[in-house]
Amino acid sequence: xxxxxxxxxxxxxxxxxxxxxxxxxxxxxxxxxxxxxxxxxxxxxxxxxxxxxxxxxxxxxxxxxxxxxxxxxxxxxxxxxxxxxxxxxxxxxxxxxxxxxxxxxxxxxxxxxxxxxxxxxxxxxxxxxxxxxxxxxxxxxxxxxxxxxxxxxxxxxxxxxxxxxxxxxxxxxxxxxxxxxxxxxxxxxxxxxxxxxxxxxxxxxxxxxxxxxxxxxxxxxxxxxxxxxxxxxxxxxxxxxxxxxxxxxxxxxxxxxxxxxxxxxxxxxxxxxxxxxxxxxxxxxxxxxxxxxxxxxx
Amino acid sequence: xxxxxxxxxxxxxxxxxxxxxxxxxxxxxxxxxxxxxxxxxxxxxxxxxxxxxxxxxxxxxxxxxxxxxxxxxxxxxxxxxxxxxxxxxxxxxxxxxxxxxxxxxxxxxxxxxxxxxxxxxxxxxxxxxxxxxxxxxxxxxxxxxxxxxxxxxxxxxxxxxxxxxxxxxxxxxxxxxxxxxx
Numbered sequence: 001x002x003x004x005x006x007x008x009x010x011x012x013x014x015x016x017x018x019x020x021x022x023x024x025x026x027x028x029x030x031x032x033x034x035x036x037x038x039x040x041x042x043x044x045x046x047x048x049x050x051x052x053x054x055x056x057x058x059x060x061x062x063x064x065x066x067x068x069x070x071x072x073x074x075x076x077x078x079x080x081x082x083x084x085x086x087x088x089x090x091x092x093x094x095x096x097x098x099x100x101x102x103x104x105x106x107x108x109x110x111x112x113x114x115x116x117x118x119x120x121x122x123x124x125x126x127x128x129x130x131x132x133x134x135x136x137x138x139x140x141x142x143x144x145x146x147x148x149x150x151x152x153x154x155x156x157x158x159x160x161x162x163x164x165x166x167x168x169x170x171x172x173x174x175x176x177x178x179x180x181x182x183x184x185x186x187x188x189x190x191x192x193x194x195x196x197x198x199x200x201x202x203x204x205x206x207x208x209x210x211x212x213x214x215x216x217x218x219x220x221x222x223x224x225x226x227x228x229x230x231x232x233x234x235x236x237x238x239x240x241x242x243x244x245x246x247x248x249x250x251x252x253x254x255x256x257x258x259x260x261x262x263x264x265x266x267x268x269x270x271x272x273x274x275x276x277x278x279x280x281x282x283x284x285x286x287x288x289x290x291x292x293x294x295x296x297x298x
Numbered sequence: 299x300x301x302x303x304x305x306x307x308x309x310x311x312x313x314x315x316x317x318x319x320x321x322x323x324x325x326x327x328x329x330x331x332x333x334x335x336x337x338x339x340x341x342x343x344x345x346x347x348x349x350x351x352x353x354x355x356x357x358x359x360x361x362x363x364x365x366x367x368x369x370x371x372x373x374x375x376x377x378x379x380x381x382x383x384x385x386x387x388x389x390x391x392x393x394x395x396x397x398x399x400x401x402x403x404x405x406x407x408x409x410x411x412x413x414x415x416x417x418x419x420x421x422x423x424x425x426x427x428x429x430x431x432x433x434x435x436x437x438x439x440x441x442x443x444x445x446x447x448x449x450x451x452x453x454x455x456x457x458x459x460x461x462x463x464x465x466x467x468x469x470x471x472x473x474x475x476x477x478x479x480x
Binding site for chain 2: 007009053068286
């Protein structure tokens with residue numbers, strides 16, 4: 001048995017009836033025990049659905065996933081934070097490129113250590129070698145001076161474009177590509193450094209040569225600020241997250257230090273300059289994301 | 299088999315950091331993400347397309363997520379991003395499967411209107427099994443609406459149906475399932 005209201009009971013439960021129909025149905029329920037009974041059953045169905053739990057896969061699926069992702073590593077992305085032309089470009093390294101770079105770094109790093117231990121000409125000893133900053137070659141622009149703003153304007157968010165997974169039949173297709181040059185916010189506290197320009201692998205990488213990538217006050221201020229935010233909010237993070245974060249930062253710092261030493265031995269090496277810039281930006285990006293998490297949990 | 303009720307208890311801050319690390323090629327970070335979200339995705343796949351395909355679908359989802367990680371920027375929770383990616387992939391898989399069945403003579407469109415298989419008490423099906431036995435269209439809508447919490451407008455878009463069809467399929471599913479709770 002069903003009447004004209006039976007098929008509307010789900011809409012009633014889901015709050016999708018208009019006020020008039022809702023009143024009519026409620027009046028009907030006063031008189032129709034069958035509909036009232038069905039309504040109770042439907043409520044139980046909804047409650048049962050809401051209480052369903054998740055089941056772990058019975059098989060170990062990770063191994064198969066791992067095999068596939070090892071064959072197809074993602075393109076590694078280094079987001080460029082420095083932006084003055086209101087355009088955005090990215091430096092991307094494939095894994096083979098990074099491996100090659102790491103080998104170069106290891107060789108050069110070992111070489112520089114060997115040179116330091118052996119004693120550079122004129123140093124006359126085996127003590128610590130002062131690494132002299134490379135000379136900055138031109139390319140200074142208006143606004144290149146380090147800028148520290150109060151946080152009320154232009155703040156950093158290199159990641160303004162998050163892809164929304166596609167619709168049926170085009171799963172995962174890009175629909176929200178990064179909007180070029182937009183400055184979002186990190187946490188409303190930091191302004192976008194104005195001192196550097198977007199980088200790419202060709203011309204810009206060459207222009208990095210001779211620039212002092214290890215002494216960029218704007219970068220240092222940004223890193224220090226983010227580290228402070230992170231430090232203050234450390235207690236709000238899951239300990240495992242903090243540990244992961246610290247390990248990652250140590251790894252990145254190690255890579256930066258290696259690159260810095262290697263560059264001291266070979267300041268004109270464009271690959272090393274690019275690698276160092278990318279690694280420093282990666283650190284900044286990691287700190288930025290971590291700070292966002294901290295501020296989000298405030 | 300382990301039951302976990304609340305997938306949202308996963309550390310969202312841990313997710314964000316691991317997603318960032320994974321996007322830079324850290325497979326160990328990605329494995330941590332997998333461990334935290336595998337149950338939810340696998341269960342979703344099982345309910346949507348059946349236990350037979352759930353394993354493979356789950357692996358596909360995580361491989362696709364790995365490929366797409368560079369597009370995730372933490373503007374939504376990683377779990378939300380992954381879940382939506384999974385729904386889209388699973389529905390695409392279902393559509394491809396339906397096409398194959400049609401091509402080889404197994405038209406399942408009748409399932410949209412056919413009555414559900416009568417259930418006798420002897421079958422003693424639990425609620426999960428009862429969901430699995432729902433007609434295809436009703437099951438999709440029921441899982442997406444009552445289990446996963448999507449709105450009719452979203453479901454209509456995902457399934458390329460009208461909101462009216464979504465509502466009627468939902469009611470149909472509930473009416474069938476109420477018999478299993480008696």
